[in-house]
Amino acid sequence: xxxxxxxxxxxxxxxxxxxxxxxxxxxxxxxxxxxxxxxxxxxxxxxxxxxxxxxxxxxxxxxxxxxxxxxxxxxxxxxxxxxxxxxxxxxxxxxxxxxxxxxxxxxxxxxxxxxxxxxxxxxxxxxxxxxxxxxxxxxxxxxxxxxxxxxxxxxxxxxxxxxxxxxxxxxxxxxxxxxxxxxxxxxxxxxxxxxxxxxxxxxxxxxxxxxxxxxxxxxxxxxxxxxxxxxxxxxxxxxxxxxxxxxxxxxxxxxxxxxxxxxxxxxxxxxxxxxxxxxxxxxxxxxxxxxxxxxxxxxxxxxxxxxxxxxxxxxxxxxxxxxxxxxxxxxxxxxxxxxxxxxxxxxxxxxxxxxxxxxxxxxxxxxxxxxxxxxxxxxxxxxxxxxxxxxxxxxxxxxxxxxxxxxxxxxxxxxxxxxxxxxxxxxxxxxxxxxxxxxxxxxxxxxxxxxxxxxxxxxxxxxxxxxxxxxxxxxxxxxxxxxxxxxxxxxxxxxxxxxxxxxxxxxxxxxxxxxxxxxxxxxxxxxxxxxxxxxxxxxxxxxxxxxxxxxxxxxxxxxxxxxxxxxxxxxxxxxxxxxxxxxxxxxxxxxxxxxxxxxxxxxxxxxxxxxxxxxxxxxxxxxxxxxxxxxxxxxxxxxxxxxxxxxxxxxxxxxxxxxxxxxxxxxxxxxxxxxxxxxxxxxxxxxxxxxxxxxxxxxxxxxxxxxxxxxxxxxxxxxxxxxxxxxxxxxxxxxxxxxxxxxxxxxxxxxxxxxxxxxxxxxxxxxxxxxxxxxxxxxxxxxxxxxxxxxxxxxxxxxxxxxxxxxxxxxxxxx
Numbered sequence: 001x002x003x004x005x006x007x008x009x010x011x012x013x014x015x016x017x018x019x020x021x022x023x024x025x026x027x028x029x030x031x032x033x034x035x036x037x038x039x040x041x042x043x044x045x046x047x048x049x050x051x052x053x054x055x056x057x058x059x060x061x062x063x064x065x066x067x068x069x070x071x072x073x074x075x076x077x078x079x080x081x082x083x084x085x086x087x088x089x090x091x092x093x094x095x096x097x098x099x100x101x102x103x104x105x106x107x108x109x110x111x112x113x114x115x116x117x118x119x120x121x122x123x124x125x126x127x128x129x130x131x132x133x134x135x136x137x138x139x140x141x142x143x144x145x146x147x148x149x150x151x152x153x154x155x156x157x158x159x160x161x162x163x164x165x166x167x168x169x170x171x172x173x174x175x176x177x178x179x180x181x182x183x184x185x186x187x188x189x190x191x192x193x194x195x196x197x198x199x200x201x202x203x204x205x206x207x208x209x210x211x212x213x214x215x216x217x218x219x220x221x222x223x224x225x226x227x228x229x230x231x232x233x234x235x236x237x238x239x240x241x242x243x244x245x246x247x248x249x250x251x252x253x254x255x256x257x258x259x260x261x262x263x264x265x266x267x268x269x270x271x272x273x274x275x276x277x278x279x280x281x282x283x284x285x286x287x288x289x290x291x292x293x294x295x296x297x298x299x300x301x302x303x304x305x306x307x308x309x310x311x312x313x314x315x316x317x318x319x320x321x322x323x324x325x326x327x328x329x330x331x332x333x334x335x336x337x338x339x340x341x342x343x344x345x346x347x348x349x350x351x352x353x354x355x356x357x358x359x360x361x362x363x364x365x366x367x368x369x370x371x372x373x374x375x376x377x378x379x380x381x382x383x384x385x386x387x388x389x390x391x392x393x394x395x396x397x398x399x400x401x402x403x404x405x406x407x408x409x410x411x412x413x414x415x416x417x418x419x420x421x422x423x424x425x426x427x428x429x430x431x432x433x434x435x436x437x438x439x440x441x442x443x444x445x446x447x448x449x450x451x452x453x454x455x456x457x458x459x460x461x462x463x464x465x466x467x468x469x470x471x472x473x474x475x476x477x478x479x480x481x482x483x484x485x486x487x488x489x490x491x492x493x494x495x496x497x498x499x500x501x502x503x504x505x506x507x508x509x510x511x512x513x514x515x516x517x518x519x520x521x522x523x524x525x526x527x528x529x530x531x532x533x534x535x536x537x538x539x540x541x542x543x544x545x546x547x548x549x550x551x552x553x554x555x556x557x558x559x560x561x562x563x564x565x566x567x568x569x570x571x572x573x574x575x576x577x578x579x580x581x582x583x584x585x586x587x588x589x590x591x592x593x594x595x596x597x598x599x600x601x602x603x604x605x606x607x608x609x610x611x612x613x614x615x616x617x618x619x620x621x622x623x624x625x626x627x628x629x630x631x632x633x634x635x636x637x638x639x640x641x642x643x644x645x646x647x648x649x650x651x652x653x654x655x656x657x658x659x660x661x662x663x664x665x666x667x668x669x670x671x672x673x674x675x676x677x678x679x680x681x682x683x684x685x686x687x688x689x690x691x692x693x694x695x696x697x698x699x700x701x702x703x704x705x706x707x708x709x710x711x712x713x714x715x716x717x718x719x720x721x722x723x724x725x726x727x728x729x730x731x732x733x734x735x736x737x738x739x740x741x742x743x744x745x746x747x748x749x750x751x752x753x754x755x756x757x758x759x760x761x762x763x764x765x766x767x768x769x770x771x772x773x774x775x776x777x778x779x780x781x782x783x784x785x786x787x788x789x790x791x792x793x794x795x796x797x798x799x800x801x802x803x804x805x806x807x808x809x810x811x812x813x814x815x
Contacts, residue, residue, distance in 0.1 A: 018248045029262070029280045031272040042093050042271050044361045044370040045125065049089035050315060051356035052121035052143070056150035057082060057334060058349060063147040064140075064358060064365060069350045074340035079151040079158050081114035083332040084198060086314035087230045088118035092383070094274050095194050096126070097374045099381055102282060105190045107491075108383045109181045111207075112198035112230065113159040113171015120146065120156055120164065125367065126375045128165045128384025132526045140365025162520035162527060165384035168490040170517040173509055175204035178227060179483025182213040184388070184491045185223035186484070187431040189293075191388065192285065194226045199242040200235040206479035211257045213480055214303050215461045216473050219292035221431070224285040226278070227305045232312040234329040250307055260284060260302045265309035277306050297467055315355070317348045391528040392492025393590070396429040401584040405577050405609030411811065412605050414598040414643065415538055417576040418583050419448030422496070425587065426455035426471040432493045433587075434458075436485045439476040444498055444538050445600040478506040486514050489531050494587060498536035501597070502544070504556035515563045515593055522566070522591065529590035532569075536583075537597045540714070541738055541750065542644035548744040557715040560595045561673075561723060565682040570673040572597045572714055574646045575605045577612035578671055585616070597714060599643040604811040606650075606669075619672030619684060620694060626653045626667045626814055634666035635769035635776060637695050637707055638761060641670045642714025644747075645737075645756055647809070649712050652761035654812035660783055662775040665765060666707075668694055678726035691727065698729060706732055708768025712756050713737035734764055748804040752795055759791035 034042065055063055057080035062073040088110065098104055110119060123129045124146055129136040135149075136142045149155030156163060160171035169180045181195035201207055214225065231250075233243030242250065247263055254261040262280065266273040281304035288301040313331020318324070325335050336352075339345040361368050379385050404421045406412045425433055426449065441447060449472060450456045458470035475481055478499065485495045514533060521527040541552035560568050569592045573579040579598045586594040606623070607615055615621050624630040638653060640646030646669055653665050670676065674684040679691075686694070696706040706729050713720045717737040724730060741753040751757035763784045770780040797805050 018252055020248070029276050031266070031269060031276045033275040033279050034272055038097065038374075039271055041370045041373045042097055042275070044368060045093045045096070045374050046086075046089050047356050048358070048361040048367070048371050049092065049118065049121040049125060050086055051353065051358045051362070052124065052147065053085045053089065053117035054082065054316075054353060055147045056080065056117045056121065058336070058339060058353075060148050063144045064362065065350075065353055069346060069353070071340055071346060074346075075152065076340070077152075078334045078337060078339070080117050081112075081158065081333050082117070082316060082335055083232065083234065083313045083329075084112040084115040084230065085118035087232060087308065087310045088112065088115045088196060089122060090270065090274065090310065091194065091196055091228055091230075091308070092118070092122040093374065094271070094278055095383065096376065097275065098278050098282065099376050099383070100374060103381070104192060104282070105381070105386075106383065107168065107184060107191065107193045107386055107389060108166060109169050109177050109184070109193055109195045110160055110167070110171060111174065111177030111196055111201040113169075113174070116156060116158055116160050116164065116171070117150065119160055119167075120150070123165055123384045125371060126382045126384055128382055131379070131385060132165050132524070138367070143362070143365045162517045163524060166386060166389050168389050168487060170513045172516070173513045174198070174201040175206035175479065176210075176483040176486070176510060176513075177201065178207055178210035178225070179213055179480045180487035180490075181225045181227075182210070182217065183484030183487025183489075185217070185225055186434065186488055187221060187493065188223045188388065188491065189221060189289070191223035192226055192282070193223065194228060197227055197229045199229065199231045199233070199240040202229060203241050206477075206483065209477040210480050210483060211259075212475075213484065215258070216458055216475065218458060218460055218467060218469070219289045219301065220297065220467065221469060224289065224303065226281050226285065229305065229307045231307060231309045232314075233327075234312045234332060236332050237329050254305055254307070258300065258302055259305040261305050261307055263307045263309065267310070270310070274306075274308065280304070281306060292467070300461060317352050320345070320348065388491045390526060393528060393530050394432060394492055396425070396433050396494045396531075396587060398584050398587050399424045399428060401580040402609045402613070404580055405612070406605050408577075408605050408608040408611070409811070410605050411602040412576040413445050413600055413602050414573065414576045414579040415445035415600040416448065418579050418598075419446040421580055421583060422446065422449050423451055423455055427452075429494070430469065430471070433471065433495070434488060434493070435472045435496045435498065436481040436488075437472060437474045437498050438478045438481050438503070439474050440500055440539070441472065441474055441498065444500070444536075446498055446536075478503060479510065482507040482510045485533065486510075489533055490517075492530065494531035494534075496534045496536060496587075498538065500539040500551065501537045501541060501556065502539075502551045502553040504535060504537055505553065505559070508556065508559045511559065511593060512563070515567050518567060518591055519564050532586060532589040532592040532594045534586050534594045535596065537595060538600045540597065540599060540642075540644070541742060542642070542714070543599060543601045543747055544742075546744065549742045552738070552742040552750075554597075554715045554738050557595065557597065557673075558719045560593055561719055563593060565674070565677075567591065567593055568674065568682075569594045570597070571595065571671060572642045572673060573616070573671050574640065574643055574669050575603065575607060575612070577605060577607055577609050578616055580609075581612050581616040582671070597642060603643050603647060603809075615669070616671055619675040620668060620670045620686070622694060623650075623667045623669050626650045626812070628657070628664040628666070631666040633664060634696065634707055635664045635773040636765045637666045637668055637709045638765055639668045639670060639695075639709060639711045641673065641711065641720075644751070645712040645714050648751055648756055648758045649761055651758035651812050652765060654814060655758055655762050655787070656765060657814065659762075659787070660766065660776065660779065663765065663769045663773065673723070676720070676727075677723050681726065688728070705772075708732045708734070708771060710761065710764040710768060711735045711737075712761055732768075734768070736760060736764070746798045746802075746804045748794060748808050749798050752791055757791060759787050759794075762787045
């Protein structure tokens with residue numbers, strides 16, 4: 001069977017179940033957009049781009065093959081992915097032509113991330129590489145540097161990343177290109193993002209859900225995404241699902257999603273087919289936008305999608321050693337893996353690269369007039385130089401958080417208070433701030449954001465919210481919300497992602513991929529800062545006793561702690577005023593991954609706005625009001641990290657004051673977790689002298705040595721142990737946190753099960769203080785036994801009555 005036929009879909013046995021009438025929904029249009037000259041110019045651009053992409057994978061010398069290729073011209077290690085490259089250069093060439101023809105403002109988002117050779121070759125042709133990377137100028141030397149330097153130490157990697165001009169998407173992990181694209185076009189009414197979705201990527205759950213994202217796009221205020229599904233039929237070694245679907249199945253699928261699909265598969269006339277399809281798609285987009293912006297929006301508009309069928313590894317060798325290469329999975333990576341050593345593979349490489357007749361389109365390493373003609377003349381219109389991709393950040397207007405402060409001594413929900421603040425943020429920033437929430441806004445007590453329609457939800461398929469400019473995207477897909485947040489942030493705006501604590505882990509790897517993008521962006525000289533990626537983690541395990549064990553998981557804290565220290569920020573504000581201060585700070589911050597952990601239930605407001613401001617600036621402080629003698633000369637240092645965990649520390653301090661007044665307690669609260677690491681490990685880390693001042697040092701207390709420190713920590717204890725590693729005196733430290741214990745029970749029982757209750761804290765305090773205070777030592781065993789007896793009595797009450805004892809969470813009193 002010819003290799004070309006491998007691409008043809010295999011009709012399923014029950015294909016007859018899909019009526020032939022479904023094909024009437026397929027869009028058929030004339031294919032006469034390009035003149036003969038335009039057609040030649042596009043084909044020449046593609047030829048040049050394909051040659052460069054292939055040469056990048058193989059050659060380290062003789063880069064324009066001006067002499068026969070020899071084994072010594074081949075790179076020592078062959079890396080790269082050829083299979084997707086011809087399809088990507090095809091799309092890039094036609095998008096360039098469309099930009100030139102229609103003065104289109106566009107970005108290109110590439111789902112097949114390992115298609116870097118294709119994108120880099122096009123960026124070199126349009127001189128975007130040379131603009132940002134002086135080593136890759138658009139001349140013979142620059143081209144040589146690009147080809148020789150690809151996928152070798154010190155050169156471009158094999159996938160698209162932040163070093164790639166025009167990119168807003170890290171191409172390592174598949175599934176997120178589409179949602180990122182939708183985030184990018186929000187509040188940018190003139191922008192059209194062309195998103196290439198590989199048929200391998202299309203198999204992922206995040207991509208499958210992201211097809212619904214256009215239902216959250218208001219064409220009156222936002223731009224449009226033009227998805228192009230690149231169906232070349234194969235992954236690394238297997239057929240793709242889309243590659244095995246016939247035209248009826250694909251049409252039915254995308255009509256069901258709500259799109260107008262157009263299948264582009266005329267291989268003999270692919271340029272005319274794609275050019276006419278892209279013209280049609282842009283015309284449809286403009287119709288939808290014009291209707292919305294004229295006050296007569298189309299209800300449930302059908303946006304266009306192009307389904308592009310091309311052979312896998314198009315134009316490479318046909319067969320090798322009796323196996324099909326073009327049109328099969330064997331062209332996915334390096335079609336000729338032994339070209340450096342095998343004479344037959346070297347001969348085939350010479351034939352393949354020679355077939356492009358590169359001297360016609362890149363004479364002497366310069367561009368022919370035909371290739372130049374389809375490249376936008378205005379640098380600002382080039383795909384690699386759009387400012388939305390690298391220099392678009394505009395700070396949002398953040399209101400004075402103190403105006404929303406609540407009274408010290410009251411009990412308030414951190415989320416309810418900050419929700420009112422965020423409502424004002426949305427009003428002040430109607431085109432540059434959005435909240436991306438996985439359907440939990442009301443449950444998380446942030447519903448004050450929805451108080452007015454213009455700051456409410458933006459679900460365009462809901463008659464109650466369509467066309468009202470809402471700032472909230474609420475969709476029960478963490479992946480899609482995360483992708484849209486990334487696209488929105490990387491194109492210059494500011495966003496927020498509130499979530500149940502237990503389910504932020506769903507986007508763990510997406511967050512890590514994003515942080516890698518930002519890390520590499522920091523290392524370029526031309527990418528400007530972007531707003532921080534802001535997470536609100538609430539509905540925490542400490543108050544998820546009603547939903548049970550499945551909803552109890554603080555692991556996302558550790559995921560952020562593992563990031564590059566210059567990027568990671570973790571905050572655990574202890575009350576509503578501190579949370580307001582932290583939120584205002586994070587919304588102004590740039591280039592970080594900010595995680596804010598707080599409670600949605602009413603809890604004591606320990607600090608006034610002025611006190612909260614000072615505490616948050618410091619990141620950690622001694623809380624004198626609940627310490628013995630203001631914290632002077634303590635026997636034990638008790639540290640609370642997290643809202644409820646801090647409450648238990650303060651409750652323990654009050655209990656100890658009654659039961660064991662001779663025990664001297666210092667209470668410390670940590671709101672900025674990163675201050676705890678050894679000095680130099682994080683920009684916020686305390687100096688050794690500041691650490692000693694807060695937690696006591698070995699030379700303190702008249703030479704008697706530092707005091708024992710007990711941490712009551714919201715997350716997993718091992719996270720804190722890892723963070724503290726390298727600090728002096730860790731033999732004086734004990735830590736309790738979430739022990740992976742829980743069920744549907746009461747709030748206090750959750751603390752008891754995880755040894756973070758006031759009773760466990762008090763017992764730890766007595767043990768530590770007994771080592772330095774003889775007056776405590778003589779009563780230590782008796783008092784520890786009594787304290788744990790009180791714990792058991794409370795547990796018995798909870799299991800007998802189904803609720804915590806009355807007054808359990810009243811604010812502790814210190815006389």
